[in-house]
Amino acid sequence: MPYVRHWLRNSVLLFAVAIALGLVAAHTQLIQPHDLDLDRTIQTGTRTGWLNDVMLGVSYLASPVAGVVILAVWTGWLLFVRRTPTRAVATFLVVAVGWNSTQIAKAIVARNRPPRQFSLDPEIGSNSFPSGHTAFTVAVAVAAYFLFRDSRHRTKVAVCGVLAVCLVAFSRMYIGAHYPTDTLGSVLVAGSAILFLTGIWHAWLLPRLHRVPLLDRFGLEREQAALEAARGGHTEPGANGTYGAHGAHSPYGQQGGRRRAAGPQGGRHRRHAGR
Template sequence: MLVRVALLATAVLLVVVGAGLVLAAQGGWTAAEMNFLRRVNLAHTPQLDSVAMGINWLFGPAVAPALVVLGCGVVFLVERRALSALQFLVIVTLPWMGNEAVKALVGRPRPDIVSLPHILVLEPGGLSFPSGHTSFAACLLLGMILTIRGRRWRAPLIATAIVVVLATAGSRVYLGVHYPTDVAASIVYSVAAVTLINVVWLLLMTHWARRRPGAARRSRSFR
């Protein structure tokens, strides 16, 4: 079962990369998305500006490492297991770093931010597909969902994850620093990447547990 899940997640990741390569080569589609960004850019309000800039800061590269450390601490306090905290660290950071690898592979340029009438974040140049902020938010919260196993935590975590990830994705489009397809792809990528790394983690832990001294003896005792 776990192997099938890993293969499906890998296939989804390949589809995301393929979609990115197609989008990067489609100038007409990119121009249409840029026109959409300009229309969104005209609808700015001070309140939405504050929310979008807060999300930009919270899930940005300066604060993100601290959130990962904080997440490890939360998982450890709730689960009382160092291994759960390590699992969280692995299944969040590896997909997060993988996002940058996909960006480099696809090579889609960032939107033409300087052409927007209302500029809040000036990030000229750089790569756009998939969105790093959206991917990090998704990986962080998915890591929490997978490592905090208590039933009373699951529903609130899932609800929070949906709201936060969608708000992050929307804020990146609102700020004009990513195309809509960038943020959509980052959500799909994050779910697939976190799932894949988590399955690999579970397989490795199962293999390690079977090879521990006395594992075979304990296994026979339960038969």
């Protein structure tokens, strides 16, 4: 996980912008009519029988139930199969924090859903802003990019992540569950939460992972030794080109290894990792 300069200030500002956007969209007429017009344009101009099924399927793949399954399988694979507990914990936190941060914004903004008569899958309540489905996809895309950001696949992962976010956001507008600003707000809210997490990770969480006895059973000490080797230039790339238990391309590795070596303050001097 990269260390980002000014993470606290930037995360608070980004969240404030998201909330301001949501309040204006929900409680004034500056955005609401345009949001509704764009929703109706998408629905009347693109809806067909087969595409309805596709968009509903895409939406279900990012639903709360599917999201929990995806997160459990992904982090379980990193922990039990790859034996990389640092990556497993970091991935779980990025997705969980980025996804669930929307609940705070939903409670503050309290925006009603689009009119139900235009929805293929009606949802009720004052919880339209931001879109939880879109926020989940944003968090998954960011977590995947963090895993591959030091590998040759980082550009492909970034492009696929952006396309996935756009597809899910479009599906939520297509089926009539959200307004366009709801999906934009998801990117801002999830982004602010993940940005905040990067600071907490380096300042408090990463230096304390060794205090969790369970992680030692899954190779935490070996993983940290590999990180130290990577930091010292003695590397052994994994077979798939990314960091494994003995690899050189750790998305959290250099930060993690240096943190352990340099002590509690070491992470603050590795600011280049976030660039």
